[in-house]
Amino acid sequence: DIVLTQSPVSLAVTPGEPASISCRSSQSLVHSNGYNYLDWYVQKPGKSPQLLIYVASNRASGVPDRFSGSGSGTDFTLKISRVEAEDVGVYYCMQALQTPPLTFGGGTKVEIK
């Protein structure tokens, strides 16, 4: 099974400042078609998860452009260019290359300073 390791486990960010979350995979997530099958989700307090990024760098519908995904192979990054109070939550990466099983990272908790 593919193991995803996220870092940091938590981070506190001043509003308006950038934030960056890393997701490292135990195996390459590049398919033979060239796409990297890595998604990002956020789970805001008391809510269901919501899709932010799919195929490593594609923003889901309605996701603000301050969110961006990058990376290839085994190293991926989610960046928030300017953190807002509403961005508080736990961020998860998920691999969708080798399924089943589908696997999630352990999560990164984002808080506001």
Place this chain on the structure above:
Amino acid sequence: EVQLLQSGGGLVQPGGSLRLSCAASKFPFASYAMTWVRQAPGKGLEWVSTLSGGAESAYYADSVKGRFTISRDNFKNMLYLQMNSLRVEDTAVYFCAKDILNNWDDPGAAFDIWGQGTLVTVSS
């Protein structure tokens, strides 16, 4: 509004059974695979099971294989999770989620619509 509305859940004794339901609305239900994801108290997300749009292919996490059964009724736009032989470690909030894919013949699963979650507590 496109949504998934969950029902079922509750308190059950170890070894007992429970069925979760997930009602879909405002999208072509049969065109998409559907998935169950769970979250133990204070923990992260864990994939449980996925069923293709036409119900041809079902997939299960090793932790639930042989005990849980995923099913769907494409006429009623309903997804189900029958959970048998429940264990204390199955205690979690269970979410249903809509995939952007119809099946898992190719990679690229992503879940763009989620239910509100339902709590399953397994305890004596």
